[in-house]
Amino acid sequence: MAGSRLAGNLLAIYLARMVNIIIPLAMVPIFARVLDPATFGLTLLAQALGLWIVQVVEFGYDFSATRRLARADWSEDGWKLIVRDTLFGQNVLVLLCLVGSLAFLFLVEGFAQSPLILLLAWAYGAMAGYTPRWYFYAREELAGFTTVSILGRAAGAVVSVLAAIFTRSGEGIMFGYALGSLIPLVWCLWIILPSIRHLPLDMRAGFETLREGGGIFAFKISKMVYSLGGVTVVGILATPAVLAQYASSDRLVRAGINLATSFTIAFFPRLSQLVETDRAAARRMFLTITCLSVAMMTVAAIVVTFNSELIVAIILGDGYEAAAPVLALLIWVAPLNMYQFSVGTQWMIPLGMERAFSAIIAGAAIVYVGLALWAVQHGGEVLAQANVAAEFVLCLALTGYVMLVRRRGGDA
Structure with a gap:
């Protein structure tokens, strides 16, 4: 039932x-x-x-x-x-x-x-x-x-x-x-x-x-810096035409990310209960969710990378050719984003570690904003690279923190 x-x-x-x-x-x-x-x-x-x-x-x-x-x-x-x-x-x-x-x-x-x-x-x-x-x-x-x-x-x-x-x-x-x-x-x-x-x-x-809810809010806002920070910076500092090129690629990538996070969010109430009653079962569920969602987004990233020009031509039409290389780079945010979303929302938050999670994301978000302000001067491709780099560093930081807590005998 x-x-x-x-x-x-x-x-x-x-x-x-x-x-x-x-x-x-x-x-x-x-x-x-x-x-x-x-x-x-x-x-x-x-x-x-x-x-x-x-x-x-x-x-x-x-x-x-x-x-x-x-x-x-x-x-x-x-x-x-x-x-x-x-x-x-x-x-x-x-x-x-x-x-x-x-x-x-x-x-x-x-x-x-x-x-x-x-x-x-x-x-x-x-x-x-x-x-x-x-x-x-x-x-x-x-x-x-x-x-x-x-x-x-x-x-x-x-x-x-x-x-x-x-x-x-x-x-x-x-x-x-x-x-x-x-x-x-x-x-x-x-x-x-x-x-x-x-x-x-x-x-x-x-x-x-x-x-x-302040800890979770800080996490979500910091996470939004990764999902919308680039578009916001381009919108404020660049021309509308450049904004259209970058934001259209970003919109396609975020669609895939949002679809993947939908796969995991339904498990949150059940995981919140399991961490209180059966920690081993909660850990197994978390690992299964994470592996499946990251694998799904990795396959999608490979497909998009090798077909970015065709995808842009079909979806956006003429005049947006410059969006193709941006899309080919930006799509690799998807599997990285899926990993950090799963670690945070499906493991650290149910365990009450939202403050640590938020602090890590906030620090990484500050770094990304600095990179974005510099990268926007060099075009959409460099900005996409900065986004991917920031996501990768964030994934490493989250993994390192959870492993550190476990080595110290913590509940992680």
Whole structure:
């Protein structure tokens, strides 16, 4: 029974992630051919900013809140307090992101000329991050959530494509993204709010969730530096045309990474329980997940490396030939990223080592930012090499730390 339920949840998460990856990926050829490079580049930057906001508002609650709820007694009211306090923390983050987004009016000329696309990027990111998927992860009840998420994503995609064709504007595309985030958010709140609206507001407890999730948040933000740092740096410092070349390659690579991480995230609640009850079984599950996911991404990297020109020609079309060598290099981020994601989220975090994990990633992220600021002056290929190098060093550091803890007799 438990095995079939886990398999069902894995299938549900994988279907949702596949749709969330395939639909945006399918829209890239349309946008690349309909929009001029400058508009296409600005739109990709707006989407990247939205993804930053998703991570800030989500704040690692997909892990911290899921872990707390997975261990809660659902027959009592304790779980309701967890939900209430988590949503309060996310409300605070939504407002902070709105203020922070305004800085990009001064950093990016395209946003200054078209502030509406920046506002829509914030709306998309805020609503997607605020969606309480952690509630359904913890309950291991994902069928309804997955269905609504897919329908919302599909509706938003239709609006984005129509807007691109008829208006040739980034604003219309981002409106579709925002709509796709709004639909599942409304459904989730309709399910959850009746259970907690009678509870009094406890601001102190809400802020406490931010403190408790700080380690995981630092990890996720540091990780986002690797996934979106290059695009952000190029968007701020380079021309829109260069941004379009690099960001389009990056989008293809991140699609594969997101698909692979979907394979592992469904195991997180079960691993969080196993590390408390059966450490040997937890270790076997972790090693199996890691080996399979890294092997899958390595095969994909080899295929893409030898076919990058063909892939770029098919997906992006004419005018993006310079993206092919960038893609051939950047694809090797995928297996490295998969390894460090698995070690961190499926082993170190369940064992309560999120602070150490976050510290290692934060240090590596600082190094990568420095490399990116230098590399962007030398073109997309050098920036891709810097990204791969930073990921490799991070994998070595994480492996070294876990081995060091074990040699010292620690619980790793």
